[in-house]
Amino acid sequence: MSAPVVKGYCPGALRPMMSGDGLVVRVRPFNGRLRRAQADGIATLAAAHGNGLIDLSSRGNIQIRGVREDMHEPLIRGLAAMSLVDADAEIEGRRNVMVTPFWQTGEETDGFAADLTVALSSPDAPPIPGKFGFAVDTGRVPVLQTASADVRMERDAGGGLILVADGFDKGKPVASETVVAEAMALVEWFMQNRGDHKRMAALLASGVTLPGGFIVPRQRQVYAPRPGFTPLGAMVGLAFGQLEVKTLASLAKQGGLRMTPWRMLLVESARRLPKVRGLITDPDDPLLRVVACTGAPRCSQGLARTRATARTLAPHVPPGSFLHMSGCAKGCAHAGPAPLTVTATKEGFDLVRRGCAGDAPDARALSPEDIIKAI
Known part of the structure; x- marks a missing residue:
């Protein structure tokens, strides 16, 4: 298997990452939301300074693709004018x-997110590893437990607020007034004890014990994201999390956009599913059973055209299962294990069952036809 280059950080707006089609500029919407004008503005900027393609990331961010290096500065000026840059x-x-x-x-959720942003923006905030993250999952039931995060805010079964270290099955009861301070204290503890570990779950798996107070059982997530109506608006999916600028501009006319880690967007206040090119509105669409990175040729490390292959495989993935198609062993599109993972190599595709892209495969050097037979 080819050894990919692990850069150790996620791209940003101010620190973009070069890919096969130009710079990838990742915008982190504050509090996980884009106002209509911001969404429309991102579409305009992506058309002017990028290649017209936009990605939704597994961390609930939005990425402008294909930005030339000489276009990065005017793009940042445009994003800053909409208060989208740190x-x-x-x-x-x-x-x-x-x-x-x-x-x-x-509700308290929006305030928690805003206060956490202030704490992380402080000059004395700890220099956490590049992929270390937070989840403000403080609704009545958790919905973000399958998404990548290290420090989590959740509710216990009785509605009480708890602070959770990823990888541990209990949380620490905290008050609304102190939850952000407690979260930052947990970050400080991680930094003092992490050694070479960069993620909370890996540190705990190594045998390091949390400080006292983590005694309240967590709720187990039962929510499964699906396109359709919610009390807050319409949830819409996008194949592989990619959309054209016209699609984003059309969605912006429908309402504000709330980000998710599921390659879906919640269109605020929408009372009908918008008929916009590229949207997935059928909850049984097979494309919802696959996730795939950009792959070749847009990613310089991609060893195959991942999304075309994933479209071929999608109808053969059984309902209730899930397939992760990765262009290399890094597995950027899906950080955790999947029931089925297909990893591109120079020799073909490797198949991993109940594992990650870089794990030892159950079968090597397969063709798409071989994979269809195997699943």
């Missing part, structure tokens, strides 16, 4: 915050 790249790198899309005005 003060500097260091703050941006720390602000990996996902927010449940199901908060309502007047």
Whole structure:
């Protein structure tokens, strides 16, 4: 298997990442939400300075693709004019915050996210590893447990607020007034004890014991994201999380957009599913059973045209299962294990069952036809 280059950080707006089709500029919407004008503005900027393609990331962010290096500065000026850029790249790198899309005005969730952003923007905030992240999952039931995060805010079965270290099955009861301070204290503890570990779950798996107080059982997530109506608007999917600028501009006319880690968007207040090119509105669409990275040729490390292959495989993935198609062993599109993972190599495709893209495969050097037979 080819050894990909692990860069150790996620791209940002101020610290973009070069890919096969130009710079990838990742915008981290504050509090996990884009106002209509911001969404429309991103579409305009992506058309002017990028290649017209936009990605939704597994961390609930939005990426402008194909930006030339000489277009990066005017793009940043445009994003800054819409209050979509942090003060500097260091703050941006720390602000990996996902927010449940199901908060309502007047609830605490929005305030928690805003206060956490302030704490992470402080000059004395700890220099956390590049992919270390936070989940503000403080609705009545958790919906972000399958998304990548290290420090989590959740509710216990009785509605009490708890602080959770990813990888541990119990949380620490905390008050609304102190939850952000407690979260930052947990980050400080991680930094003091992490050694070479960059993620919370890996540190705990190594045998390091959390400080006292983590005694309240967590709720187990039962929510499964699906396109359709919610009390807050319409949830719509996008194949592989990619959309054209026209699609984003059309969605912006429908309402504000709440980000998710599921390659879906919650269109605020929408009472009908918008008929816009590229949207998935059928909850039984086979494309919802596959996730795939950009792949070749847009990613310089991709060893295959992943999304074309994933479209071929999707109808053969059984309902209730899930397939992760990765262009290399890094597995950027899906950080955790999947029931089925297909990893591109120079020799063909490797198949991993109940594992990650870089795990030892159950079968090697397969063709798409071989994979269809195997699944």
